[in-house]
Amino acid sequence: MLLEHRGRTPVVPESAYVAPSAVLCGAVVLGEGCRVLHGAVLTAENGEIRLGTNCVVMENALVRGRADHPALLGDAVLVGPHAHVNGATVEDEVFLATGAAVFPGAVVGAGSELRINSVLHVNSRLAAGTVVPIGWIAAGDPAELFSPDRHEDLWAAQEPMDFPGTVYGVPRGTSMREIMARQSEYYGAHRGDRVIGERGAE
Numbered sequence: 730m731l732l733e734h735r736g737r738t739p740v741v742p743e744s745a746y747v748a749p750s751a752v753l754c755g756a757v758v759l760g761e762g763c764r765v766l767h768g769a770v771l772t773a774e775n776g777e778i779r780l781g782t783n784c785v786v787m788e789n790a791l792v793r794g795r796a797d798h799p800a801l802l803g804d805a806v807l808v809g810p811h812a813h814v815n816g817a818t819v820e821d822e823v824f825l826a827t828g829a830a831v832f833p834g835a836v837v838g839a840g841s842e843l844r845i846n847s848v849l850h851v852n853s854r855l856a857a858g859t860v861v862p863i864g865w866i867a868a869g870d871p872a873e874l875f876s877p878d879r880h881e882d883l884w885a886a887q888e889p890m891d892f893p894g895t896v897y898g899v900p901r902g903t904s905m906r907e908i909m910a911r912q913s914e915y916y917g918a919h920r921g922d923r924v925i926g927e928r929g930a931e
Contacts, residue, residue: 733923798833
């Protein structure tokens with residue numbers, strides 16, 4: 730399904746394929762030969778999404794573009810099932826395995842691999858060719874790799890990366906009531922979305 734959002738519509742070249750149950754919403758531009766499989770969602774909330782050539786976004790994956798952090802994927806990128814790319818840059822020839830998560834402001838260097846359920850944290854930069862093991866977390870600029878049992882070490886690296894400020898635009902310690910009121914308003918913009926058919930235009 731292709732949706733107009735905030736006056737912007739997806740751009741899908743003839744060589745690309747979007748599954749009937751996938752959703753492209755707003756300022757989404759697919760490169761030549763891209764494939765967006767069943768249940769995947771590419772949603773340009775208030776910032777754009779651009780995919781290079783021959784990218785594959787697999788079943789039930791999410792790619793989200795944000796005003797301060799567009800989602801930019803290079804050529805030959807795989808976004809695995811249930812993976813999550815939120816306002817991040819993913820350089821060429823990156824493999825994001827099932828359940829991998831890449832947060833706003835992060836950069837995944839070319840040729841890197843985030844294995845199953847691994848995470849690249851906000852505002853972190855992963856060097857080209859890095860492998861993040863299954864379930865591990867990468868944080869920092871340059872990113873350091875942390876096993877799941879190193880919570881205290883991870884927190885020391887993660888805290889200054891400012892997750893609440895980057896993702897929600899609020900200082901740490903802001904109440905969930907305030908955060909969710911802001912999120913409700915933010916996502917309320919989708920009430921004006923409009924189905925535009927099989928292929929979008931700029």
